[in-house]
Every structure is written in structure tokens, then in C-alpha cells.
Amino acid sequence: MSEHFQPGQHPDADRLSAFAxxxxxxxxxxxxxAHLAQCAxxxxxxxxxxxxxxxxLPTLELVPPTRPMRKPWFAGWAxxxxxxxxxxCLVLAALYTHHLLLRGSNVASTSIASNPSTxxxxxxxxxxxxxxxxxxxxxxxxxxxxxxxxxxxxKSSSSSYAVHGTTVQTLPLSGRQVSELSQxxxxxxxxxxxxxxxxxxxxxxxxxxxxxxxxxxxxxxQGADFNHVAGVTAKKNTVPLRPEVNASAxxxxxxxxxxxPAATSPLLRSGPVQLSSGGPIAIRPSAQSGEMxxxxxxxxxxxxxxxxxxxxxxxxxxxxxLPTVSTISNARLILxxxxxxxxxxxxxxxxRWKSISPRWTGHAxxxxxxxxxxxxxxxxxxxxxxxxxxxxxxPQYSIQNVPxxxxxxxxxxxxGVVTDRTGAVIPxxxxxxxxxxxxxxxxxxxxxxxxxxxxxxxxxxxxxxxRSPGFSTQTLTGIEMxxxxxxxxxIALDIGAATQTVTVQAENSSIQTESTNLNAQIVDxxxxxxxxxxxxxxxxxxxxxxxxDGRHWKHx
Amino acid sequence: MDAASSQPGDLVLAxxxxxxxxxxxxxxxxxxxxxxxxxPEGLVAELWLKAEGQASGITQSEFGVALAAIGxxxxxxxxxxxxxxxxxxxxxxxxxxxxxxxxxxxxxxxxDVAWQRFLTLYRGPxxxxxxxxxxxSTLGSDLADSLYSELFGxxxxxxxxxxxxxxxxxxxxxxxxxxxxxxQRHFDHHRRTHRxxxxxxIDMPATAPPSTPLPEELNLLSGAVARTLKVLDSEDCxxxxxxxxxxxxxxxxxxxxxxxxxxxxRRLKRLVGELHKQLLMNLQAAGLSERKAQEALGADPRDxxxxxxxxxxxxxxxxxxxxxxxxxxDSQ
Numbered sequence: 001m002s003e004h005f006q007p008g009q010h011p012d013a014d015r016l017s018a019f020a021x022x023x024x025x026x027x028x029x030x031x032x033x034a035h036l037a038q039c040a041x042x043x044x045x046x047x048x049x050x051x052x053x054x055x056x057l058p059t060l061e062l063v064p065p066t067r068p069m070r071k072p073w074f075a076g077w078a079x080x081x082x083x084x085x086x087x088x089c090l091v092l093a094a095l096y097t098h099h100l101l102l103r104g105s106n107v108a109s110t111s112i113a114s115n116p117s118t119x120x121x122x123x124x125x126x127x128x129x130x131x132x133x134x135x136x137x138x139x140x141x142x143x144x145x146x147x148x149x150x151x152x153x154x155k156s157s158s159s160s161y162a163v164h165g166t167t168v169q170t171l172p173l174s175g176r177q178v179s180e181l182s183q184x185x186x187x188x189x190x191x192x193x194x195x196x197x198x199x200x201x202x203x204x205x206x207x208x209x210x211x212x213x214x215x216x217x218x219x220x221x222q223g224a225d226f227n228h229v230a231g232v233t234a235k236k237n238t239v240p241l242r243p244e245v246n247a248s249a250x251x252x253x254x255x256x257x258x259x260x261p262a263a264t265s266p267l268l269r270s271g272p273v274q275l276s277s278g279g280p281i282a283i284r285p286s287a288q289s290g291e292m293x294x295x296x297x298x299x300x301x302x303x304x305x306x307x308x309x310x311x312x313x314x315x316x317x318x319x320x321x322l323p324t325v326s327t328i329s330n331a332r333l334i335l336x337x338x339x340x341x342x343x344x345x346x347x348x349x350x351x352r353w354k355s356i357s358p359r360w361t362g363h364a365x366x367x368x369x370x371x372x373x374x375x376x377x378x379x380x381x382x383x384x385x386x387x388x389x390x391x392x393x394x395p396q397y398s399i400q401n402v403p404x405x406x407x408x409x410x411x412x413x414x415x416g417v418v419t420d421r422t423g424a425v426i427p428x429x430x431x432x433x434x435x436x437x438x439x440x441x442x443x444x445x446x447x448x449x450x451x452x453x454x455x456x457x458x459x460x461x462x463x464x465x466x467r468s469p470g471f472s473t474q475t476l477t478g479i480e481m482x483x484x485x486x487x488x489x490x491i492a493l494d495i496g497a498a499t500q501t502v503t504v505q506a507e508n509s510s511i512q513t514e515s516t517n518l519n520a521q522i523v524d525x526x527x528x529x530x531x532x533x534x535x536x537x538x539x540x541x542x543x544x545x546x547x548x549d550g551r552h553w554k555h556x
Numbered sequence: 557m558d559a560a561s562s563q564p565g566d567l568v569l570a571x572x573x574x575x576x577x578x579x580x581x582x583x584x585x586x587x588x589x590x591x592x593x594x595x596p597e598g599l600v601a602e603l604w605l606k607a608e609g610q611a612s613g614i615t616q617s618e619f620g621v622a623l624a625a626i627g628x629x630x631x632x633x634x635x636x637x638x639x640x641x642x643x644x645x646x647x648x649x650x651x652x653x654x655x656x657x658x659x660x661x662x663x664x665x666x667x668d669v670a671w672q673r674f675l676t677l678y679r680g681p682x683x684x685x686x687x688x689x690x691x692x693s694t695l696g697s698d699l700a701d702s703l704y705s706e707l708f709g710x711x712x713x714x715x716x717x718x719x720x721x722x723x724x725x726x727x728x729x730x731x732x733x734x735x736x737x738x739x740q741r742h743f744d745h746h747r748r749t750h751r752x753x754x755x756x757x758i759d760m761p762a763t764a765p766p767s768t769p770l771p772e773e774l775n776l777l778s779g780a781v782a783r784t785l786k787v788l789d790s791e792d793c794x795x796x797x798x799x800x801x802x803x804x805x806x807x808x809x810x811x812x813x814x815x816x817x818x819x820x821x822r823r824l825k826r827l828v829g830e831l832h833k834q835l836l837m838n839l840q841a842a843g844l845s846e847r848k849a850q851e852a853l854g855a856d857p858r859d860x861x862x863x864x865x866x867x868x869x870x871x872x873x874x875x876x877x878x879x880x881x882x883x884x885x886d887s888q
Contacts, residue, residue, distance in 0.1 A: 037793030
């Protein structure tokens with residue numbers, strides 16, 4: 001029984017309705033609740049009234065709302081929050097745009113290694129010219145006409161470029177050189193993940209002869225050495241390059257005039273050209289074959305920048321787990337220096353590495369092939385090396401060119417891997433590509449990874465023959481090569497006598513086609529086989545050490 | 557059930573002199589109270605305008621008198637011992653539903669314009685509410701008509717027409733008051749008609765079963781349950797009664813208490829858990845070990861002579877819904 005109601009006394013309708021409307025003060029509500037808990041009749045009345053209210057919900061609109069109306073969205077602080085969010089988005093967008101512009105300007109005005117330590121040196125007249133028969137040496141046109149510069153162009157996909165080395169220097173070019181270089185063309189590589197790998201073509205012949213800041217990749221073939229020389233950035237004067245087309249060349253080589261034409265970059269199509277980097281750049285006329293210049297570039301890149309500037313496949317997984325700052329390979333041995341200055345050597349295409357005990361003081365910063373007496377001569381018409389360091393999606397193939405220029409007048413490329421039936425690669429296998437119409441043949445050797453490549457092939461039908469000691473000869477026939485087509489043909493050799501020949505009719509459809517504008521590496525096979533490589537290591541103190549096997553080093 | 561019938565009876569004093577003295581004292585007290593409860597004219601005018609008293613046909617003075625009576629009746633929403641300040645009185649007046657109050661008071665005074673407005677506004681809702689309560693259109697119409705006649709003041713008390721609308725205080729909405737009144741009238745009608753059909757079984761406590769000797773543990777358990785339920789909070793008792801005795805749903809209870817259904821569920825769950833703990837404590841306090849107390853709690857409820865309805869509420873009657881269900885079953 002309620003303590004507040006006398007026996008037989010019940011709350012009237014006024015109190016019950018006020019209870020139902022939650023309009024009772026606390027003490028009356030407690031009294032009413034206490035009574036309702038004990039009085040089934042009043043509970044029934046309350047629930048009946050509530051039931052009637054639920055049945056008559058539309059009429060509740062007659063009752064003025066007790067709760068205040070909800071504020072409109074534009075009232076009070078609600079709009080302030082939205083304004084603050086919009087302002088924050090604007091600030092972020094402005095920062096991002098500023099960052100993009102900054103990066104584009106930086107890349108356009110600096111070299112590939114937009115790093116404080118990056119510098120470009122002019123070695124014209126100072127640097128010994130490489131021998132004519134080395135792969136490093138740029139091929140010359142016998143006619144002495146204008147050669148083609150085919151540097152690599154790299155697009156930086158990272159957004160964390162630092163602003164370094166913004167010095168822009170105008171090349172002291174003569175009128176013709178300027179006009180030739182002004183015709184620089186750049187082609188973003190189709191299929192490139194970053195879309196900015198391309199080529200420069202110019203009327204001037206430029207020879208790349210640089211102590212490499214980077215040397216990467218697996219060797220082109222047996223004895224075929226290669227390296228990455230430092231980056232040079234070419235840009236159109238006063239025209240800021242877009243980030244996606246910034247011309248960060250990692251190598252400058254000359255190629256024959258018959259080199260595949262590249263698409264023209266609108267940004268580099270005309271106007272004076274500036275090569276800018278941290279150091280001086282000079283292009284001088286060639287001694288023998290017309291316009292030729294040498295660009296010597298030293299390129300030292302910090303660890304943080306290295307991963308951003310080099311594709312993943314160029315980075316070896318060294319035991320130190322540090323990024324690679326410099327690599328060199330002669331296909332039998334790969335030397336790599338990590339960012340900690342430790343030298344590593346690998347004889348199995350980078351699968352296993354061995355640390356080389358340093359005899360020098362300080363950190364090793366660069367490894368390269370030592371220039372010898374045969375390097376740097378300009379008379380080597382067959383010494384051609386074209387390497388573009390970045391192959392975004394596809395593995396790097398070395399496309400070996402034959403000395404006969406007439407055999408390589410096209411744009412097609414043929415690459416592949418020679419393996420045995422178990423899938424193991426066969427290094428040093430001989431691969432011959434023969435044109436079925438002209439009967440011209442090109443010979444190449446597979447590299448340590450079993451890869452071979454032929455570049456600048458004429459369109460036509462080819463027959464590819466691969467042979468290796470201990471394996472039967474395999475012949476692929478009917479390989480159709482169209483203009484500017486890149487065909488990949490992998491060859492599997494069976495174990496057997498070399499006299500056994502297996503002929504396979506190639507299918508009409510290509511396994512894989514690539515653009516010939518992709519990075520290629522043209523190596524003078526002959527020169528590579530003749531001259532063994534001598535490695536040269538440079539330390540941070542400037543000491544130069546040489547070695548023929550990568551293990552035993554002598555101070556130079 | 558009616559509020560008018562629920563007032564306590566007058567106290568009759570035997571001594572004439574004492575009666576006269578008290579009357580004089582009461583007159584002075586009432587005069588002082590009237591002065592104290594007087595509402596400033598400005599406030600009355602403001603509230604009258606806000607209540608649209610002119611549209612309802614009630615004068616400003618009549619509205620002021622009604623306000624003063626309501627404030628005194630409700631003690632300005634304050635507990636009884638507390639004397640309200642002027643600000644508290646003003647705040648109380650401002651919290652009232654002034655438009656509904658003016659209309660109800662005007663109708664109670666028999667103003668035609670008020671009745672026209674009342675019928676315009678509430679005729680439909682009253683009919684729908686009556687049908688919903690009685691669950692029959694015929695009964696609902698009859699119930700609504702009878703309420704109209706009652707509200708109009710067909711009943712006379714002391715030669716004056718009395719309308720229940722005069723008891724409306726304006727704390728809740730007038731529509732809610734009308735629904736509650738309809739529910740009361742329907743409940744009274746149902747109780748009367750039900751009594752006519754079976755007097756023995758209505759509101760009569762069931763005859764006590766023959767007392768059979770119970771085990772000691774069950775006796776202790778009965779006592780523990782009684783003690784536990786006796787100290788329950790009023791709201792907890794209301795929850796238990798509504799949920800377990802009346803079999804109302806959680807949603808019904810939640811709507812009535814203006815809370816979420818999940819809140820009621822949580823509170824019931826917590827309440828049952830606390831009851832269990834309290835029962836264990838009471839049983840252990842009565843001398844049972846913990847193990848025996850647990851066993852006693854696991855006893856079959858049919859073995860325990862406990863009338864939860866008697867423990868939870870004073871009325872032995874089943875809930876209204878239970879009764880109506882039983883009637884429907886009987887009629888079938």
C-alpha cells in the first residue's frame with residue numbers, strides 16, 4: 001500500500017495523465033509509481049490510456065511540442081564545423097599542389113639524383129676517353145653525321161623528392177649543337193609503371209663516359225659489362241617540366257643513327273636546352289666523328305633517395321638489408337655497394353652475396369669498371385652500349401647488337417630466356433637470330449640469368465637458334481617481327497648432343513610484345529668478350545682501388 | 557476510483573467551542589494563504605494572453621482564480637513541507653499547458669465558445685481513444701458519449717453543475733487527461749459489469765489452501781522472498797508488477813516511463829539479479845548455509861506458498877488485461 005495515498009484513495013485522472021506525460025515533479029512521480037506498483041487498477045488505467053494514445057498518434061500533433069525544434073543545419077556551430085572541414089581540405093589541397101609543383105621544378109632543374117651530394121662534372125678534356133672497343137663506349141656513325149642521344153629518362157614516382165641542386169647551367173653549346181640538342185625527344189615508355197621512361201634523341205652525338213654513380217642490373221652477356229652512369233637532367237629552358245615527364249636521364253649514350261626514333265616530348269621539342277645538375281656540363285665536338293661530347297657525371301645518392309629513384313628490380317637484396325648505391329657486373333660477377341659503404345660480391349646473379357673485406361679506409365661509395373688504355377677511343381664504330389636503367393614492369397633484357405649495322409636497321413626487338421627443361425637458366429648459351437629473307441644472322445650470348453636479346457631488328461620473319469654445350473640445339477622458326485615490335489621468345493633446351501637439333505615452329509602470335517622504346521641495352525658483344533673487366537672502386541675519401549675478381553683489390 | 561471520492565472524510569469535532577476556535581483560525585489562515593497565493597495581475601494577464609483565454613471565452617480574473625487553485629492544489633510542484641517562493645510559483649505557472657487549461661476551465665464554466673472549440677479539437681480524438689480502450693466501436697462510442705455528458709456537467713453537486721474538466725490542472729496535456737479519464741470510466745464500467753456476472757471471483761482473495769507442513773527451507777524461502785520484495789524501490793516494484801503480473805511488454809513499460817525499451821530490459825535483468833543475491837543473503841541470514849540457500853532457491857515455485865501478487869500489490873485483482881482475456885475466453 002502506498003505511503004502517500006490513503007486506503008481506497010487513488011490518483012485522479014489529472015495526476016495519471018501528468019504521469020503519462022512525464023510532467024510530474026519527482027516527488028509526485030515517486031508517489032504515483034509507488035501506488036501504481038501496488039494498484040493493478042491504476043496500472044490498467046495508465047496502460048489503457050497509453051494504448052489509446054498509440055492508436056491516436058496523428059492527433060498528438062494537436063499538442064504543441066514540448067521539446068524545442070531541432071536547429072537547422074546552418075545554425076550555430078554546425079556550419080562552423082563544416083567551414084572548418086572545408087578550410088582544412090583547402091589547406092591540404094594547396095599543400096599538395098605546392099608539393100607537386102616543387103617536385104616538378106626540382107626534378108626539372110636537377111639531375112636524377114636530386115640529392116645534395118649529386119653533382120655533374122664536366123670531364124671534357126680531362127677524363128680519359130674510353131677505348132673504342134668497350135661496351136661503355138658509344139657507338140659512332142661512320143659517316144660522322146649526327147648521332148642520336150638516347151639517355152634514359154626516369155619519372156619519379158615518389159612524392160618525397162627533396163629540393164636539391166637547383167643550379168641550372170646553360171650548356172656552352174655551339175650553334176649547331178644547340179640546334180641539335182634542341183631537337184631532343186623524349187618518349188615516355190609505354191607500359192612503364194611510372195610512365196616517364198623514354199629516350200632523348202638529338203642531332204648531336206653525346207658520349208657517355210662517367211664514373212658511374214650507379215651501376216646496376218645483371219650483366220648483358222658473357223663478358224658484356226654495363227653500368228649505369230650518372231643521371232643528367234635535361235629540360236627545356238624556362239619551361240617547368242611536369243613531374244610525370246621530367247627528364248631524369250640516368251645514362252647518356254650514343255647510338256647509331258638508325259636507332260629507333262622516339263616520340264617527341266612536347267616539353268623538349270624545341271627551344272634551347274639546359275642540362276642542369278649540381279656540376280658543370282660540357283659537350284665538346286668529337287675528335288673524329290663529328291659532333292660528339294662527353295658527359296661525365298658523378299652521382300652519389302643518399303640512401304633515402306635511392307629507393308625512390310631506382311626501381312625495385314635494380315635493388316639487390318644485400319645481406320646488410322641496406323639499399324644499393326652502386327653496382328657493377330660483368331655477368332659473371334656482380335659487385336654492389338650498399339648505403340653503408342660495404343662492398344658485396346655475387347657470382348650467382350645476386351642470389352647469394354659475400355661481403356668483401358675492405359682494405360681501404362672509409363666507405364666505398366662507387367664501383368665501376370676501370371678505364372684502361374682501350375677505353376674511350378672514338379674510333380670504335382661497333383662499340384655500342386645503350387642502356388636505360390629502368391624497366392618498370394618487365395625484366396631487363398640485354399639486347400646485343402651485332403657489328404653489322406646493316407642487320408640492325410629496324411626497330412623490332414627479340415628477347416627471351418634460354419633454359420633447360422627443368423626451367424634452370426642456361427648462361428652463355430649461343431643464340432642466333434637469322435632473317436629468313438635476307439639471310440642475315442645475329443649472334444648473341446645469354447647472360448648469367450640466361451637472357452638474350454636482339455635489338456634494332458628489321459621487320460620480317462626470323463629463325464632463332466639456341467645452342468649450348470651439353471644441350472641439343474633448339475631452333476625456333478617463323479618468328480614474325482613487325483616494325484617497332486618487341487617479341488619475347490623463351491627457349492628450352494633439351495639435354496643431348498649439340499648435333500641434335502630440335503626445330504619448333506613459332507606461333508603467329510607473339511608471346512609478349514613490347515615497345516622497342518623500352519629500355520634496352522645494346523652491348524658490343526665482341527668487345528665485351530675480348531676485354532676482361534677490371535673493377536674500380538672509389539671510396540668516400542677519393543681513393544681508387546682496382547680488382548679483376550672483385551675480391552682482391554689494389555690501390556690505384 | 558474517482559478523485560472526488562478519494563478525498564478523506566471531514567473530521568468532526570465534538571466540542572463546539574473547539575470547532576468555533578478552529579473555524580476562526582482556519583479563516584485567518586485561509587486569508588493569509590489567499591494573500592500569499594495571489595498572482596500578480598501582470599503575470600495573470602501575460603499567462604491569459606498566452607493561453608488565448610479570450611478565444612476560449614474565459615475572463616482574466618476567472619483564469620487567475622483557476623491558476624491560484626491549481627497552484628495551491630499542487631503546491632507549485634514542490635514537496636508538501638516546502639513553502640514556495642514567488643519565483644517558484646511563477647515558474648510553476650509558466651510550465652503549465654495554459655491553452656489546454658484555459659479551454660478546460662472555460663468548458664467547466666459552461667462557455668459555448670469553449671465547448672465549440674473543444675468539440676472541434678477533441679471530438680475525434682476522444683472517440684478514437686474510447687474505441688481503442690474498449691476495443692469496440694459500439695462500446696467506444698457509448699463510452700465517448702457518456703464522457704461528453706459527464707464533462708458537460710450533467711451531474712449537479714450542491715445545486716451546481718460539476719464538470720470533471722475543472723479538476724484538470726494543466727500539468728499534462730488535455731488529451732492525455734481525457735484518455736486517462738476515459739480509461740478510468742471504462743475500467744469502472746468493466747468492474748461493474750464484471751461484478752454483475754461473477755461476484756465471487758472478482759477482487760476476492762483466493763481462499764487459503766489447506767496449510768500443509770512445508771519443509772523448513774521452504775518456509776525460510778517464503779520469508780526471504782517477502783522480506784526482499786518489501787524493501788524494493790517503488791519503481792522496481794512497478795517494473796516487476798507490470799512485467800510479471802500484468803504481463804505487459806517491455807515496449808509498453810518503456811513507453812509509459814518514457815525510456816528506451818533496452819533500458820527497461822537492462823533494469824529488469826539487473827533487478828532480478830539483485831533479487832537473487834538479496835534472497836541468498838536473506839536465506840543465509842536466516843541460518844541456511846550457502847549450499848542449502850542455493851538449493852532452496854532452486855526449489856519448485858509450486859511448492860512455495862508465496863502469493864507474489866499479494867506481496868507486490870495490495871489489490872488481489874488480476875490485471876485488467878488479464879481479466880479481459882479471461883472474460884473473452886469464458887465468452888467463447
